[in-house]
Amino acid sequence: MKRSNADSILIKLLALVWITFGLNAKVHAQEKEKAKIGAEALPGINWSVDQLEQAVAPVRPGRVLLPQKWPHNARIAVVLSFDIDNESYPLSTGVTGPGPLSDAEYGATEGLPRIIAMLDRLNVPATFFTPAVSAILAPEMVPQILKSGKNEIALHGWVHESVDILNDAGQEQRLLAQAIAYLTKVSGKKPLGSRTGSWAFSPYTLSVDQKLGLTYDSSLMAMDVPYELMSNGKDTGIVELPVTWVNDDGIFFGPAGDLPSPKLVFQVFREEFDMAYRERSFVMLTFHPNAERRSRFLYLEQLIAYMKTKPDVWFATAAEVVDWIKSNPTVDTPFGRMLDEQ
Ligand SMILES: [Zn+2]
Numbered sequence: 001m002k003r004s005n006a007d008s009i010l011i012k013l014l015a016l017v018w019i020t021f022g023l024n025a026k027v028h029a030q031e032k033e034k035a036k037i038g039a040e041a042l043p044g045i046n047w048s049v050d051q052l053e054q055a056v057a058p059v060r061p062g063r064v065l066l067p068q069k070w071p072h073n074a075r076i077a078v079v080l081s082f083d084i085d086n087e088s089y090p091l092s093t094g095v096t097g098p099g100p101l102s103d104a105e106y107g108a109t110e111g112l113p114r115i116i117a118m119l120d121r122l123n124v125p126a127t128f129f130t131p132a133v134s135a136i137l138a139p140e141m142v143p144q145i146l147k148s149g150k151n152e153i154a155l156h157g158w159v160h161e162s163v164d165i166l167n168d169a170g171q172e173q174r175l176l177a178q179a180i181a182y183l184t185k186v187s188g189k190k191p192l193g194s195r196t197g198s199w200a201f202s203p204y205t206l207s208v209d210q211k212l213g214l215t216y217d218s219s220l221m222a223m224d225v226p227y228e229l230m231s232n233g234k235d236t237g238i239v240e241l242p243v244t245w246v247n248d249d250g251i252f253f254g255p256a257g258d259l260p261s262p263k264l265v266f267q268v269f270r271e272e273f274d275m276a277y278r279e280r281s282f283v284m285l286t287f288h289p290n291a292e293r294r295s296r297f298l299y300l301e302q303l304i305a306y307m308k309t310k311p312d313v314w315f316a317t318a319a320e321v322v323d324w325i326k327s328n329p330t331v332d333t334p335f336g337r338m339l340d341e342q
Pocket of ligand 1: 083084085156160196197198199
């Protein structure tokens with residue numbers, strides 16, 4: 001019985017220790033939680049003007065690069081872009097479950113071939129931002145994209161890595177150089193531009209792009225129209241062909257496949273085009289082959305067919321737009337070409 005008493009005392013002691021440490025941990029967590037509100041959670045409120053300026057300086061919008069004229073005197077340039085995330089996106093974060101991977105693989109098995117056939121049918125080009133790993137895992141995709149001779153292959157990281165999370169200049173450059181080497185080998189042409197995975201930028205992205213000889217980026221959102229990127233007060237010569245979450249199917253169409261209605265989402269894309277058309281401007285639209293399941297694809301095709309009914313629309317790849325911008329005079333403001341019909 002003595003032994004049992006000793007055991008009982010030991011258990012009580014252990015319980016006390018557990019409660020004490022457990023409670024301490026809980027109080028500590030609550031204190032930490034408290035620290036997330038109040039001034040500590042808002043460090044920017046105490047930054048000097050110098051610090052605030054430094055915070056935005058690494059990547060800033062520079063000159064507007066909207067051309068005075070598009071080719072054939074077109075009213076508007078439209079870039080259809082497809083981000084072939086496929087398995088790269090889950091793999092970059094270590095997801096190996098066959099379920100989520102199968103949903104991602106749809107981009108190669110059905111998504112891309114259906115899109116390519118539709119682009120050929122409507123006779124419009126597109127730019128395919130392709131993580132190298134997506135192309136390695138489905139090597140039939142690159143020849144499919146290049147078959148018509150109209151489409152462009154551009155960079156989308158090695159394995160769709162989020163370079164802001166990576167936050168390592170050397171690793172970022174190594175991965176992008178690897179991606180360039182692979183895509184150059186399989187496509188026969190060095191990619192000219194890059195769109196970062198998840199459209200995330202690190203403080204090093206711009207200089208990595210410069211070191212690797214790229215001419216454009218398409219991950220940022222400071223304007224509706226093309227612009228030059230500046231870094232710490234200096235022009236970089238890198239053209240930004242801006243994206244926006246508003247014109248991206250990826251954030252609306254998750255794997256659940258329920259809401260929102262594809263019809264309403266594509267109505268937004270159509271109205272973005274309508275306004276850009278009115279402004280005699282530029283629009284970049286982004287789609288994901290792994291998200292373009294049948295009910296969405298139906299509206300994608302209708303959207304492109306609708307844009308084609310309008311006169312003077314120049315459908316071009318991102319590289320063609322950059323090439324035109326670099327050899328033609330541009331206007332000073334994003335609205336420089338618009339408003340003859342206000
Ligand atoms: Zn992506």
